[in-house]
Amino acid sequence: MVTSDIKFDIQSLNVRFAGVQAIKDLTLQVYANEIFTIIGPANSGKTSFLYSLNRLNDLNTTFRLTGTVRLDNMDIYLNYDVALLRKRVGIVFALPAPLPLSIFDNIAYGPRMHGLKNRGKLMEIVEKSLIEAYLWEEVKDRLNTPAFNLSGGQQQRLCIARNLAVNPEVLLFDEPTSGLDPISTAKVEDALRLLKQKYTIILVTNNVAQAARVGDRTAFFLMGELIELDETNKIFTKPGEKRTEDYITGKFG
Amino acid sequence: MNAKIQEKIASRILFFCTVMVVLPVVMILAIILYKGIGAISWEFLFSMPRNGMSAGGILPAILGTLYLVAGAVLFALPLGVLTAIYLVEYSRDNFLSRLIKLAIVNLAGVPSVVYGLFGLGIFVTFFQFGASILAGSLTLGIMILPVIITASREALESVPQSFRVVSLSLGASKWQTIRHSVLPHALPGILTGAILGIGRAAGETAPILFTVAAFYLPKLPTSVFDQTMALPYHLYVISTQVPGIAENVRYGTALVLVFLVLMLNLFAIIVRSRFRKRKKW
Amino acid sequence: MNYRAHKLKEAVIEKIILLSGITSIVIVLLIFIFLLKEGLSLFSSVSIKDFIMGRNWYPISNPPQYGILPLIMGSILVTVGAAVLSIPVGIGSALYIAEIAPQKTREILKAGIELLAAIPSVVIGFIGMITLSPLIKNLFHLPTGLTALSGAITLAFMAMPTIVSIAEDAITAVPRQYRDAAMAMGATRWQTTWRIVAHAARPGMIAALMLGIGRVIGETMAVMMVTGNAALIPHSILQPVRTLTATIAAEMGESVQGGSHYAALFAIGIVLFIITFLINGVADIYLHRNRKKGLK
């Protein structure tokens, strides 16, 4: 890999909340246009890590960070416009989180906040985003109905579309299918595979099998530490660490 | 079963306690309605008092209360909502925010007559507004400030955190997030608080005793620097200070005041329960 | 909007909001300052000890006497009476509303309590004056029904909404998991309520009582209308009394601005302000303790 391919460069990252260490001395790189999956049991720092990448941890007043996080070689914690960062790095949460607005207004929310008012242009963006998130066919006739009326799987794809509407470069997924049934899960996973052609994807999952199915590389976190990081099929066939093996075979977690 | 009997007795006693609280409310309202309804007429509501207030209407008192309440809300609503926004959205858990919260708690506990003293000291005397609608409105406004702040805080806190996180994660700024993703959903709650504040302001007597209220005025006020009559003070005056007022005039005045205040509260309760049913999160 | 203008707008809005936030502190300070400003001059002619402990309140005699002990005793008598009446009933009904009443009834009862809170105090005073005091007069064969007892009963009602609604909040805030655990152990609803829920909600209930008492001490109009307003040290609850608040409300109109009577009334205001400040501060500490426990 050449350096230009590195999207996120994380060096000796430490994260604390109210003095409790959530991430310990983490160093890793995420490459452009890969699906980077993170597995590990509860409380292993997966979500804290994800939230460090778009500075959502900043909302927690007890949050303290040392080390560097670089996006395209720029330190995002050093004079970086946070709004711009979050526009470039979108996130999809564990539970579908539509705003209590119509489908259209949900997707148009981001572009509007960035100053776009023209209804025609907004419509174009909404359509394009919904198509990319595989939702257009299901909702095109009811864009003005409340987003809460959609099913869980549809809501989750709506949230993906909402991110796409602000033209991000990186998409973070925080256990996006943990509340979904098998069919909806499969649809979201299909969407992930296609999205990686245009976007860099970082996926946190508590479903080990999901990491095996969709990840290009997989990192195993435990108690805030990176235990192992490798090509996904290597992690799942010959893990280098006993603890990784114990986890993916279900000895704990 | 011993435990079962114990349970029966306990719940009877508790039920009786509740009756003791609620029954008097019903009785008070029933008495006022029963004895006061006869006094209500077009003339009573819309004309000036005559014959040393023993006849005629209570129009100046009704209008005066409306003026005072409007002034109080104009002052307290923006200030209260902004304070709530500061506490919920901007402040961290530090010394300043704790001090502000303590101040609000204490404002809520200051006796209404002390507000009256304060209004007299600062608005009437120090700023030389005199006893006037302006001084009275500001005093009432300060008195209802904690009501509005508390209700607005609750309304803002009940907006799910995910709405903020989602908005911020899409690159919206902090104020944009508050403006577009938080306030619209807190609005009914804030409104409820405002209405409750209005009800409180409309019914209070002590704060306006020395800041605005007039015993009797022959004409309606024409500017914010005029004194005015007000319903609660009027009721106090005709029931304790002026002998020989017919009973139904007193009850009628009480009825108008209670009706005004309770309608506001009822309205607030309805707005709130409607909103609770409608919201999906 | 360009980037810098945007930043500027955000910063300006943030400053305005911060300023609004601070207003509450400023107002509390202003109240205290203005009470002092108008009231302190009294203490150039009357010592604090004579003011607080003096047994005679004769503001318009010559020379005037400004001893507020009778007023303090009046306030205490009425407040204690109201507390004795309202605390058991208030806590009982909070437990009923929170733990026993079915959902629908609960909504109605809560609305009823809110309505009680909303009835203007002058109206309650009016009703108390017209219905309650004749009743007491006849019942005890008194020369007047305007007594401390009438005041205590009236104030008990006025404290009720505060006590009930705050205690009810505290009870409802007890985590469900405690109830589940007790129920799963085969405890009856009453055993759960009394041994676990009431125990866990205790700080909040104490806060409710304090705030209720704060409300009673500060109440003015109703108490002025039903207690008879005699500034004498009471020897029985069936005598007329005069409270601190009623004194201010009744006499401010007759006092001369800047005179010693005027200053004395503001000095009473200072006393009231300090009392309620303390009560509310303590109540707030209890409320906070409850909240922290609830979070767990």
Place this chain on the structure above:
Amino acid sequence: MDDERNMTNEKSIIKTRNLNLFYENFHALIDITMEIPEQNITAIIGPSGCGKSTLLRVFNRMNDVIEGVRMEGEVDIDGQNILDPAVDMVALRKKVGMVFQRPNPFPLSIFDNITFGLEIHRLTQKKNFEVIVEHFLEQVLLWDDLKDKLHKSALSLSLEQQQRLCIARALTLNPEIILMDEPCSALDPIATMRIEELMQELKKEYSIVIVTHNMQQAARASDYTGYLYLGRLIEFGVTSQIFTAPREKLTENYISGRFG
């Protein structure tokens, strides 16, 4: 599990027949018929929202607290239909103890937590309390750690200790059945392992029904497993069979991690 037990050989302690449960109009449990064997650990697995916890709470009628719940069918414990309106709830809950997902000791001292059940049911005299507290704390392996601070608040304990305390509290009523609702989901791997060991000890005296979202836990710790999906019992059998040779496609999809 390597011992291939035949279900019919086991005496069953809970039998459900055509159990249906509705929340208002939502049909949460559909036609569940199963037999839970005595002195074994029976796991109930399934994705979130499938009705696992609801089913568990049928067995001690804890769903009754929720307004709008309606049940049909039969649930027999010791030959008595516990859905019968005349059933004595206090007796039922003494017989069927429960441990919850989040440790929920009462906000009382450790000592008072253990004696709560004894007091409300007047099971013994106060003078016996000390002995009993020691006995049950020993049974859950807490005695050595806690014997010097019995009068401290139970909320000051670690999560694992709290959960053990809750187990001890349930044992004081001398139940026949212990229901466990994801008892380890708030605990770390080591604590989880130790609680599982404790369960193996307890099953010698009690019948345990455990709801878990962790399939490996079910595979490790249980003798029988039922798989619940969207309110239906898809499959019920010996744990080793469910995890190696499930009869139903849905079960296989779930345990192989296709979703959930």
